Amino acid sequence: MATIRDVARRAHVSTATVSYVLNGTGVVSEATRERVLAAIAELGYQPNHSARSLRTRSRTIGVVAPGIAGRLADPATAEIIAGLSEAATTAGYCLLLAAPTDTESETELAVRLARSGRVDGLVLFDLQIEDDRPALLTAARVATIAIGAPVAGVTCPIVGCDLRTGAEQATQHLIRLGHRRIALLAAPSYLSISEPFYAGYSAALHAAGLRREAALVIEAGSSEDDGMVAMQELLAARTPPTAVLAASDMLAFGAMHAIRDVGLTVGRDISVVGCDDLPLAAHTFPPLTTLRAPRRDLGATLARYLIAHIEQRPAPPVTLLPLRLVIRHSTAAPSRAVH
The missing domain is CATH 3.40.50.2300 (Response regulator)
Structure with missing residues (x-):
């Protein structure tokens, strides 16, 4: 199994520089950062988060979603994020929002964040029927929670609406x-x-x-x-x-x-x-x-249960919040004159 020293030797940098890249600290040029990341990928290096977590946590939870800036203009997403942020702050955590680029997919970005140690947990939007993100993030040893409905084979906690x-x-x-x-x-x-x-x-x-x-x-x-x-x-x-x-x-x-x-x-x-x-x-x-x-409650529930997962406290595997029918004027008895 590759060590941080192996990565440093492959990238021709110090172990401190590798740590800067992994933790997002210090000042590292873009060329050096890319060289370190390439060495990490070539060697299959994975930081020992369990050992590091005994010393400290980042106390940050992340959200990775395509076009996150644009999605914040959507009231539904904005309310979920607001609930997430409020509950995270109350528990002493920060919220990190990240969007993939043309050169890096959502999954690749999520795995990179997980391996970097910059986040203790990640929230996945838009859980899919066939979704490899939960398994990949579990392999990267980061706590994960998803928004959606229960899916066979997905073992991370899920929060959604009924x-x-x-x-x-x-x-x-x-x-x-x-x-x-x-x-x-x-x-x-x-x-x-x-x-x-x-x-x-x-x-x-x-x-x-x-x-x-x-x-x-x-x-x-x-x-x-x-x-x-x-x-x-x-x-x-x-x-x-x-x-x-x-x-x-x-x-x-x-x-x-x-x-x-x-x-x-x-x-x-x-x-x-x-x-x-x-x-x-x-x-x-x-x-x-x-x-x-209940979008704000959904966001708050996501934060509470993800933090419980991070801190190795019990949390339910699936939580479905109730929807409430609000009757307005777009529904009425069918018109015999038209149909």
Whole structure:
């Protein structure tokens, strides 16, 4: 197994310089830093974090996500980060936000941060069905927690929202109003959150004796434009739905635009339900019925359980926070005049 001295010899630097690169301390030129990192990669060197942690911790938790600066403009992400930061600060930890570049992937950056010792733990956004990040970070000996839904084979703690129950409640609301053709704008299937949301929608239809129609389920993306395109496809069908459940408010906003573009009225002609309860949801025309996610609490829970993991205290493997259906004017009984 390679040692820090082996790395220093390979990179033609002192062991102190290797430590500076690993810890992000001291003054090291970019060329020297790249030479040290190359030597670390060639030798497969891994710092002994367990030994180092006996002396000190960085008391920093990290978030690595593509386009993190842009994502902070998204109210949902910003609230999660706010909850993370507040709970971390209360516990005496700092929060480090990092975004990958064109030359380094999100996973590579996360592993590099883990091995550097600059963070004691990492928060993973957008847990996927097939996600190699948790295993790689466990191998790098850093505490890890993920945002999403439970996934087979993922052993790190997971914190998310109870999407199955939320989607079931939202679909039941539409059924009680009298809707029988209810469409679903689903999240991308590679995301862990997609399956439980679909499961809740399906369970409500089944309990009401309604048949699931494949044509009424569209895998959309995550943007408002994605929601608009998906809704246009539904509207072009021979028998359009009378109601739509969207996996996010952004998809719902796009669906509402598409409905208005063909001269129909949201709520009166086609009901729409979203998920998130973004600040804009209460101010759309009409105001959007949606599932409210406790985003700040989610962020705080992530911080508390990750810090418990870092400090080797018990924490639950999966925590799902409840969603709350907020009924506004985008949902109503189906209009017989239109359908």
